Amino acid sequence: MDEARAPGRRTRVVDGSDRSIRLAVRTLRAGGIVAVPTETVYGLAADASDPLAVSRVFAAKGRPADHPLIVHLAGGASLARWARHIPEQAHRLAEAFWPGPLTMVLERSPSVLDAVTGGQDTVALRVPAHPVTQRILRAFGGGLAAPSANRFGEVSPTTARHVCDGMAGSVELVVDGGSCEVGVESTIVAFEGDEVVILRPGGVTAEAIAAVLGRRASSATRGTVRAPGMLASHYAPATALELCSGSEVAPRAAALASLGKRVGVLSLERTEAPGAAAAWDAGGDMAVLARSLYGCLKQADAEALDVLVVALPPDEGLGAAIGDRLRRAAHRAAP
């Protein structure tokens, strides 16, 4: 066990032992908030049936109160407690992808708190796959409302260290379950009539969803922001990002370096980038790029880069989620 000191308050980091799980469950039952590992990113969990606990999550994140939270469940069996009029397609998706990185927006049961749904008539539900959080959920028994464990608008944490760096002092307990395997958030789907709509691309690919449904889901149209993860600027590091194609990365990095900028490079494929102060690549493996994406963005800040030049991966498979996050992260950036 390790303790990270923060001004005024202490954040306690524990491993996934039985003792830690009991402590996490006790803390949650007492209305506390606990950062927990999931296969996508770390979440900041609170008892979804306790309005005070849920309000602590909003306060810790600095998140506007009308932005709804995902409720995490141990399994699909308790779905009917949280949602009603569940479409047949939702059952098929749950069967195929739970536990896993899929969130479904369904008509809420009347008992679901307004604080969780942001007053909407829907609730977002997901069964996470991480073994430690599965154990916490089973021992806890109820639903855990959990946004990503970062301050609003910042990059999501994929290690316990990231949680501590971003939120120390705002969270009492962090359960360390190692590095998140998927590395980008869950795919969020909603149901509109016969249509399945992808509100946020994520760890379950559109291709995998199409294979289960027998047809492609549609993508959410821009306009009203139904999910804050859909805000144009989100998931943003302090470092300016410049997005380009794979072949443009090296010349663009060289041009910026020749202007005296401290430049980093991030790409799916291995890229020569003379003049770059830092370079990361995923060896051509999209899953590796997803897993390391947020860590690289944080590393760019830690190394005080002026600009990170990023090769946008192909818009297929996990590349859709990676491209989505990169575009939002780049939105406010100007090198």
Ligand code: TXA
């Ligand atoms: O992978 C994930 O989904 C992670 C882990 C911790 O499970 N969680 C996560 O939570 O990314 P958060 O709060 O950072 O993003 C949840 C997204 C938000 O964009 C929110 O607006 C959307 O889910 N959401 C929640 N309830 C919704 C609802 N009823 N209708 C539409 N969108 C909803």
Ligand code: MG
């Ligand atoms: Mg988030």
